[in-house]
Structures are given as structure tokens and as C-alpha cells.
Amino acid sequence: MTFPEWTKPGAYGAVGGAIVASVLGFTWGGWTTAGNAQDMAQALATEQVTMAMVPVCLNASAADPERAAKLATLKDTSSFNRRKAMMDTGWATFPGSEKPNRDLAVACIEGLELDGS
Structure with a gap:
């Protein structure tokens, strides 16, 4: 099966966006882990x-x-x-x-x- 050419940059963008969102959420967004909240x-x-x-x-x-x-x-x-x-x-x-x-x-x-x- 062949994937379209845009799949690879799209996957990298999704993974990078998830990482950036997580870092920003835990540092500035007020997110916390369950253990820390407890x-x-x-x-x-x-x-x-x-x-x-x-x-x-x-x-x-x-x-x-x-x-x-x-x-x-x-x-x-x-x-x-x-x-x-x-x-x-x-x-x-x-x-x-x-x-x-x-x-x-x-x-x-x-x-x-x-x-x-």
C-alpha cells in the first residue's frame, strides 16, 4: 500500500503538535498529574x-x-x-x-x- 506524499509531513506535524501542546499544557496551562493533584x-x-x-x-x-x-x-x-x-x-x-x-x-x-x- 502506498501513502500519499503529504502523509509523512502530516504525521510529523501531528506528533510535534502533540508534544508542544503537552509541554505548554503542563508548564503554563495548569495541567497536573493525578498524583500531584492528590x-x-x-x-x-x-x-x-x-x-x-x-x-x-x-x-x-x-x-x-x-x-x-x-x-x-x-x-x-x-x-x-x-x-x-x-x-x-x-x-x-x-x-x-x-x-x-x-x-x-x-x-x-x-x-x-x-x-x-
Whole structure:
């Protein structure tokens, strides 16, 4: 079977166009792979749950009878060690969990506005 002469350049053009479309789609077009989309969704969900739990952390700090002493400790602690100090207060623990959450500790520190900001 013989193909017309235009078949070879047409096939090259179709393959080249598909490659260019794919490259442009993934770099500028916002396309993503299923695995990357799932990672992004998980990160967003984790961030949103953490932000939703900040009021619980702030309420726990307000209800703590040792609040003044713990806040003084947090204020006196360097910013580098402040997250660990917040985790030690017990305020950054999700209800039903035994261990404090690092992301919640950081968000709760920001919510307490310890630096006066």
C-alpha cells in the first residue's frame, strides 16, 4: 500500500503538535498529574483543618488556669524554640489526640500575637 506524499509531513506535524501542546499544557496551562493533584489536595486539607483548630487552641489557652505563667514562658522563649514551648503547653493538641501538632502550634502562636503584632 502506498501513502500519499503529504502523509509523512502530516504525521510529523501531528506528533510535534502533540508534544508542544503537552509541554505548554503542563508548564503554563495548569495541567497536573493525578498524583500531584492528590498531594495538593492533601496539603490544602491539612492546612484548612489546622486553621479550623486555631480557635480551639486559643480557647484552651484562655481556659488554662496556668495561662499567665505559660504565656510568660512563651514570650521569654526565643522564636526558634517557641513552637516546642507551645507544644509543651498542651494547647496545640487536637481533641482526641495524645501528641501535639506542630502546624497547630505555629498557627496558635500566630493567633496569640505574642510579639504584639
